[in-house]
Amino acid sequence: MAMNDHSNITILKEIAELLNEETEMVPMLKGALCKFLNGTNFSTGWIFFINKKGKSELVVHEKLPDALEFNGCQYLKNGGCWCVSRFRNDQLKKASNIIECQRLESAIEANVGDTDGITHHATVPLQSGGERFGLLNVASPHIESFSDEELELLESVAFQMGSAIKRIHLTKQEQEMALLNERNRLARDLHDSVNQLLFSVTLTARAGIEMSEGQEIKETFKEIQQLTQEALTEMRALIWQLRPKGLESGIIDAIKAYSEMLGIKLTVNVSGVLQFPSRVEETLYRIAQEALNNVRKHAGVQEAVIYMTVTSTDILLVIKDEGRGFAIDPDVTIPSIGLQSIRDRAVAIGGTADWVSEIGKGTELLIRLPY
Numbered sequence: 001m002a003m004n005d006h007s008n009i010t011i012l013k014e015i016a017e018l019l020n021e022e023t024e025m026v027p028m029l030k031g032a033l034c035k036f037l038n039g040t041n042f043s044t045g046w047i048f049f050i051n052k053k054g055k056s057e058l059v060v061h062e063k064l065p066d067a068l069e070f071n072g073c074q075y076l077k078n079g080g081c082w083c084v085s086r087f088r089n090d091q092l093k094k095a096s097n098i099i100e101c102q103r104l105e106s107a108i109e110a111n112v113g114d115t116d117g118i119t120h121h122a123t124v125p126l127q128s129g130g131e132r133f134g135l136l137n138v139a140s141p142h143i144e145s146f147s148d149e150e151l152e153l154l155e156s157v158a159f160q161m162g163s164a165i166k167r168i169h170l171t172k173q174e175q176e177m178a179l180l181n182e183r184n185r186l187a188r189d190l191h192d193s194v195n196q197l198l199f200s201v202t203l204t205a206r207a208g209i210e211m212s213e214g215q216e217i218k219e220t221f222k223e224i225q226q227l228t229q230e231a232l233t234e235m236r237a238l239i240w241q242l243r244p245k246g247l248e249s250g251i252i253d254a255i256k257a258y259s260e261m262l263g264i265k266l267t268v269n270v271s272g273v274l275q276f277p278s279r280v281e282e283t284l285y286r287i288a289q290e291a292l293n294n295v296r297k298h299a300g301v302q303e304a305v306i307y308m309t310v311t312s313t314d315i316l317l318v319i320k321d322e323g324r325g326f327a328i329d330p331d332v333t334i335p336s337i338g339l340q341s342i343r344d345r346a347v348a349i350g351g352t353a354d355w356v357s358e359i360g361k362g363t364e365l366l367i368r369l370p371y
Contacts, residue, residue: 008153011039015157019164023171028164029060033136036157037062040150042138044068044118046076047126049134054088055313056134066113068104075107083123083135092135095124095151095158097144117141122151124158128166136161176279187242190235198232236261237293250274251281255288255306262296265303272310280371283349284308284317287342291319291365294338299323299363317367325357342367 015032022028033045046061046068058077061069068076081102086092098121108115121139125132136158140146146154205225212218252268259266276284288306295304299321307318342365343353351369 007039008156011036011153012156012160014039016160019160022164023168025165025168026060028168029161030062032157032161032164033060033062037138040153041140042150043116043140045136045138046073047134047136048084050084050087050132053313054084056084059134065116065118067107067110067115068118070107070110070112075103075110075112079103079106083121083137087125087132087135092123092125095122095154097122097146097151098137099144120144122146122154124151124154126158126162126165128162131162131166133162133165183242187239190239190242195232195235195239198228198235201228202232233262237289251276251285252308254285255292258289259292259304262292263302264292264295266292267303267305269305269307270310271308274308274310276315276371280315280349280369283345283351283369284315284367287317287345287353287367288319290338290342290345294336294363295321295323298326298336313370315367315369315371317365317369319365319367320362322362325359325361325363327357327359 015035018031018035019028022031029047033047037043037045044061044063044065046064047059048056049059050056058073061073061076064073064076079102081098082100083092083096083098086096101119101121104115104119104121107113108119118139118141120143121137123135123137126134126136136154138154202225205221205228208221209218209225212221251274252270256266256268292304295301301321301323304319304321307316307320309316339353339355346353346367346369349369351367353368354366355363356366357363
């Protein structure tokens with residue numbers, strides 16, 4: 001497949017413009033891949049992200065033949081292949097021809113659809129500096145080996161993509177840091193103003209009880225003290241949610257401290273090594289917070305049990321109480337805002353959240369998170 005230098009420059013320019021304009025990862029990569037395929041003789045392509053543990057994820061694909069698109073890209077998502085193995089072993093440094101691809105071979109052998117003559121593909125790592133993100137793979141019908149010129153163009157596109165991926169990662173880190181700073185500011189403001197005011201009201205109510213002679217007046221002050229104390233507990237819980245204290249000592253200690261603040265006796269059972277990325281750790285902590293809040297507000301008990309099991313790929317978090325429970329209406333997808341928040345947090349990082357509950361028999365939350 002002959003390629004023109006002028007057209008190559010045009011393709012690289014258009015892709016660079018798109019990568020600079022986009023701010024969302026998947027639309028950016030999909031758009032860049034589409035432009036690359038439309039401007040060259042390559043007919044199809046797909047991108048894997050590969051994490052530090054070597055787990056691959058198909059994030060983008062374009063113009064796949066029916067066999068590769070079968071059942072949600074089953075044969076691209078599953079199984080091993082030379083390119084991913086070489087990437088994991090840090091042996092893939094530049095664009096290369098793939099002599100054999102197990103994923104393609106599996107799709108061909110399964111006879112689940114037309115492969116459009118695709119039997120081989122080229123691969124190139126997506127990286128920026130010392131950071132590696134995944135692979136860009138492209139293919140054409142009846143082509144087993146691509147020219148040096150084609151591989152050089154593929155490398156140039158991969159370099160642009162790697163730089164753009166790095167930029168988006170940095171932008172998201174900056175956004176997360178800005179959000180964390182805003183949470184900390186709000187938590188400080190709430191602590192210094194509303195929290196202190198509520199504490200003052202409780203002291204005033206206590207003084208009113210001691211100074212009053214009439215029983216009705218004493219009861220009124222007692223009610224004020226009780227309501228204010230409840231509001232103070234709610235405010236402290238909110239401040240904890242805004243600014244998680246104790247995570248520097250470990251997630252288990254942080255969860256225990258939060259349960260103590262709520263007045264809940266917590267039993268914790270842990271299996272596996274608790275070493276998570278910061279985002280996963282905070283998600284676990286937020287979910288545990290919300291679950292414990294639900295116990296305090298709705299379960300009618302002051303005890304709960306947490307089981308945390310860690311495998312090489314997943315975290316299973318189970319939170320149980322023996323409280324009043326609730327009836328699960330099959331017509332209502334999410335029974336409460338608190339449970340909706342838990343599920344949203346789990347789904348946001350690729351996990352799942354489910355629950356089992358029955359009136360009078362307590363509630364059990366089951367959270368599974370990848371990491």
